Structure formats: C-alpha cells, structure tokens
Amino acid sequence: MKKREYADCYFCGGQVREKKVDVIRHWDGRIIMIEDVPAGVCEQCGERYYWGAVSEEMDRIMRASEGELQVKRELRVPVVALAAT
Template identity: 35%
Template sequence: MKTCYFCRGAVSPGHIDHMAQVGTQYVLVRHVPAEVCVQCGEVYLAADASRQIDEAIANATNAPEHLTVPVVTCP
C-alpha cells in the first residue's frame, strides 16, 4: 500500500480534475488518473497522466464544453 509523502496517510487511486495554464489561458482537464491522499488530499498524478494532460490540452480548442469562470483579486 502506497502512503503519502507528506503525512504518511493512505493514498487511494482515482481521478481528479486538473487545471493547466497554457499561456494566458487555462484548460480544465477532467478525469485525470491520479492517486489522492485520503488524509491531507495531496494529489499524485499517475505515471502517464502528464502525457494524457498534454494530449488533452493539444485538443482543447475542440473541447465539447467551455466554461466561463469569474476572476477575482484579493484586496
């Protein structure tokens, strides 16, 4: 059983939503394979997650869904 590098908690396999910055744009990549610490929430991307993220970003202009997000700045 793999444990968390930071808190030694149990790490469980699953999927995450990953926000990537591409230039001045952001791309939300859903369902990225990763392992998540059940104790502190630290995320460990799976071995080929980076490749999958890169491929998803390369196809981002053809994404079936586009979000509009509010942008706020701390005072």
C-alpha cells in the first residue's frame, strides 16, 4: 500500500509519518481493538491523524452488529480502580 502524505503536526509542528497502529475504540458499552490501522503519527508528540476513509471505516466497525464483525481473537481486559483518589 502506498504511504499517504500528512501535514506537519497541528499541535507541535513535528513530522508526521504513516505507521500501522492499533486503535482501541470505546462506544456504547462496547470496546473494540482495531489492528493495523494506517495512521499519521507525529514523531515528536505521538499525536495520531486518520484519513477520512480510515476514520469512516472505524466508525462502520463500531456500528456493526456482533454477527457482522470479523473477530480475529478476543482479549481479556482487567478493570481496576485507583487505590486512593
């Protein structure tokens, strides 16, 4: 796949390069990890930028029913509270 070009980071002005990242989305009581998402990642601050089509595809995944999802594997996620606040 051809790498996309990204503008410099909006926040820090750093160089943004395309990488494959894992994205964890949390919406409507559901948590989904989407693997190998092409994103522009700022080399200085780590901010991520997604192209419209990539973002739309992630939104589509979050709206999909259980049956429509192509689940590769499942993770166990520990839920903890702070000991003191």
